[in-house]
Amino acid sequence: MIPFNKPFKTGKELEYIADAIASGKISGNGKYTKLCQTFFEEKYGFKKCLLTNSCTDALEMAAILLNIEPGDEVIMPSYTFVSTANAFVLRGAKIRFVDSLPDHPAMDVSLIEELITPRTKAIVVVHYAGVACKMDQIMEIADRHQLFVVEDAAQAIDNYFIDSNGQKKALGSIGHMATFSFHDTKNIISGEGGMLVVSDPDLLDRAEIIWEKGTNRTAFFRGEVAKYSWVDIGSSFLPSEITAAFLWAQLEHMDHIQQTRINIWEKYKEGLKLLVQTGQIKTCSIPDYSTNNAHLFYIDCFTLERRDHIIKELKSRGVWAVFHYLSLHSSEFYTSCHDGRILGNSDHFSNCLLRLPLFVDLEKEDQDLVIDSLISILPK
Incomplete structure (x- = not known):
């Protein structure tokens, strides 16, 4: 795994x-x-x-x-x-x-x-x-x-x-x-x-x-x-x-850690480019007012059902990918305190964002497997 x-x-x-x-x-x-x-x-x-x-x-x-x-x-x-x-x-x-x-x-x-x-x-x-x-x-x-x-x-x-x-x-x-x-x-x-x-x-x-x-x-x-x-x-x-x-x-090793993570981030960006161009997914991007510390790499799967399918298929191939936050305004604890505004973009990312493995010791072969798995899963 x-x-x-x-x-x-x-x-x-x-x-x-x-x-x-x-x-x-x-x-x-x-x-x-x-x-x-x-x-x-x-x-x-x-x-x-x-x-x-x-x-x-x-x-x-x-x-x-x-x-x-x-x-x-x-x-x-x-x-x-x-x-x-x-x-x-x-x-x-x-x-x-x-x-x-x-x-x-x-x-x-x-x-x-x-x-x-x-x-x-x-x-x-x-x-x-x-x-x-x-x-x-x-x-x-x-x-x-x-x-x-x-x-x-x-x-x-x-x-x-x-x-x-x-x-x-x-x-x-x-x-x-x-x-x-x-x-x-x-x-x-x-x-x-x-x-x-x-x-x-x-x-x-x-x-x-x-x-x-x-x-x-x-x-x-x-x-x-x-x-x-x-x-x-x-x-x-x-x-x-x-x-x-x-x-x-x-x-003491910050420079090595950061550069390694950036290299992995950029490899994901390049490896998934065709899926983005064909409208299968969106990948994270960096605006012109920010640099990139490669903390995480995520994809937008467009729907909750599609994300769940991708998670399941990646897991069957030995890849552990995870979603992230659930909108706080609609949480069990705070929904009654929220003012009722619909925050549709936040809810979209709660349902559709998926984070891919990204850590310093991620081997090239393992990252290739993640990328190749996504390519094989998505057209289906």
């Missing part, structure tokens, strides 16, 4: 984990935590990076930092993982869901402004498949209405938005805050794990406090206060040094 995903190991993970254990410091915010955070701050120009136990943790920190309260409204796409919404629902927010673009699962920026009310506090942007949203338009809307922007960049590590002047801006550096995931389905992994990026200078100090259970412990260890105490709400968001050590081994 060709799996959908296989976590990549660089070979250095156990060495660094052993080093962390030998140091006598395996709780969070030690040597490897600092190495990872500094890596992101220096490579992408992020103002402040804080490793977390998950991207979910980072999103929950963002909701706390924005002082989300009952009655506040938050705008976000319906086609996203539940954590994007849950973090803000936990604080009492009402979610106003945005439909996807007709040709891409990312939210349609042209629909955002009509959802803004006096109660709107934030726009949460999801860079689906790592592909940049139209951040210049989103930031212009947010600035005009004095709203916060949180980039859910769970899938968008090492990717860039290209503005109208041709300038590249790292995803995660544009909004007031951003969140990343290092779950083992992502490009760079630590099993579980995430990171909060804080770009708004007014939020920097409080972010560290929330990260450290509501205490000013981090400032204390830097010698900035004589003692640390409970000064705000917070939780135990920071991961252990064991998790950070694993992540550091991955970051």
